[in-house]
Amino acid sequence: MKEESLLEMKKMVRDLPWVLIGNFMLALAVAMFILPYNILSGGVAGIAVALQPVFHIEPTLMVNALVLGMFVLGTLFLGKSFAVKTVISSLVYPVYLTIITPFVPLLQLDPILASLYGGLLAGVGIGLVLRTGASTGGMDIPPLIVNKYTGIKISTLVLITDALTVGLGLFTYGLEAVLIGFISVWGTSFGIDKMLTLGGGNAKAVQIISEAHVQINAAIQSELDRGTTLSDATGGYTGAPRKVILVVVEKKEYPKLLELVNRIDENAFMITSDATDVHGEGFTLEFKV
Missing domain, CATH: 3.30.70.120 (Alpha-Beta Plaits)
Known part of the structure; x- marks a missing residue:
C-alpha cells in the first residue's frame, strides 16, 4: 500500500509542471485572443463573452466565478477523486488569467484569426492537462456529470456543450459571431487531439x-x-x-x-x-x- 502511495505521489510530482504549463497556455489563449475579440468559444470563457452584454459583468471575473462554481459542482457529483485531480487547475487558472490579462498586448488581428489561434492555443493547453489524467475544470465538468449518470460518450457531450455555449451568443452577437466562434471550437478540438496523440508516433x-x-x-x-x-x-x-x-x-x-x-x-x-x-x-x- 505504501509503495502504491509513493508511486502515485511521484506521478503527481512529475505531472504538476505540465498541469501548470497547460493552464497557463489556456489562460494566455483566453486573455490574448478570446476575451479581447469577444470570441464565442466553448468553455467558461465563451459563456462569459456571450453573457457580458446581458449582465455587464467583467468577463475575467465571470470566468473565475464559473471555474470555481464548476469545481464545487464537480466535487458534489463526482466525488473526492475528481476534486484531487482538478483542484490545481481550478485554483491556478483563475490566478493566471487575473495576473496576465493586464499585461497581454492587444494584437490587431482579424477576428477569424483570433478565433483560430485562440482555439488552437487553448486546445494545446487543455491537451497537456488531459495527458496527465487531470481535468482543466470549467465546462469540462457538466459533460463528466452527465456521462456518469447516462453513459453517453464524453466527446459527444463536450461537443454538445461547446455548441450550446457558442449558441448563447446568437442572441447577443448575431450569426456571424457564432460562425466565427465555431472556428475556435474546432481549433480547440484539433489542438487537444494532437496533444493527446503526441508521442505516439506518426x-x-x-x-x-x-x-x-x-x-x-x-x-x-x-x-x-x-x-x-x-x-x-x-x-x-x-x-x-x-x-x-x-x-x-x-x-x-x-x-x-x-x-x-x-x-x-x-x-x-x-x-x-x-x-x-x-x-x-x-x-x-x-x-x-
Missing part, C-alpha cells in the same frame, strides 16, 4: 503477403531494424495457407520498405494504413507527461 502500419515472406521478414529486420509479427492466414479463393507480415515503420522509412519488398517479390500484396498512435520501443518520443 507511422505506417503495413501488412505484407508474399510467397517470399521468409526473405522479406529477414530483410526488414536486418535493413530497417524493425520488428515484425507473422500471422497465419488462408487464401479466400485458393484455400492455400499464407503468412502475413505486419510491420510498423516511420513515414520516412516507408519508401525504403516499398523498395525492399519490390526487390524481393514484385508481386507481393501490401496493405498500408496510417498509424497515428504508436507506443513502444523505436516509436514513443522522449516527451512524456
Whole structure:
C-alpha cells in the first residue's frame, strides 16, 4: 500500500509542471485572443463573452466565478477523486488569467484569426492537462456529470456543450459571431487531439503477403531494424495457407520498405494504413507527461 502511495505521489510530482504549463497556455489563449475579440468559444470563457452584454459583468471575473462554481459542482457529483485531480487547475487558472490579462498586448488581428489561434492555443493547453489524467475544470465538468449518470460518450457531450455555449451568443452577437466562434471550437478540438496523440508516433502500419515472406521478414529486420509479427492466414479463393507480415515503420522509412519488398517479390500484396498512435520501443518520443 505504501509503495502504491509513493508511486502515485511521484506521478503527481512529475505531472504538476505540465498541469501548470497547460493552464497557463489556456489562460494566455483566453486573455490574448478570446476575451479581447469577444470570441464565442466553448468553455467558461465563451459563456462569459456571450453573457457580458446581458449582465455587464467583467468577463475575467465571470470566468473565475464559473471555474470555481464548476469545481464545487464537480466535487458534489463526482466525488473526492475528481476534486484531487482538478483542484490545481481550478485554483491556478483563475490566478493566471487575473495576473496576465493586464499585461497581454492587444494584437490587431482579424477576428477569424483570433478565433483560430485562440482555439488552437487553448486546445494545446487543455491537451497537456488531459495527458496527465487531470481535468482543466470549467465546462469540462457538466459533460463528466452527465456521462456518469447516462453513459453517453464524453466527446459527444463536450461537443454538445461547446455548441450550446457558442449558441448563447446568437442572441447577443448575431450569426456571424457564432460562425466565427465555431472556428475556435474546432481549433480547440484539433489542438487537444494532437496533444493527446503526441508521442505516439506518426507511422505506417503495413501488412505484407508474399510467397517470399521468409526473405522479406529477414530483410526488414536486418535493413530497417524493425520488428515484425507473422500471422497465419488462408487464401479466400485458393484455400492455400499464407503468412502475413505486419510491420510498423516511420513515414520516412516507408519508401525504403516499398523498395525492399519490390526487390524481393514484385508481386507481393501490401496493405498500408496510417498509424497515428504508436507506443513502444523505436516509436514513443522522449516527451512524456
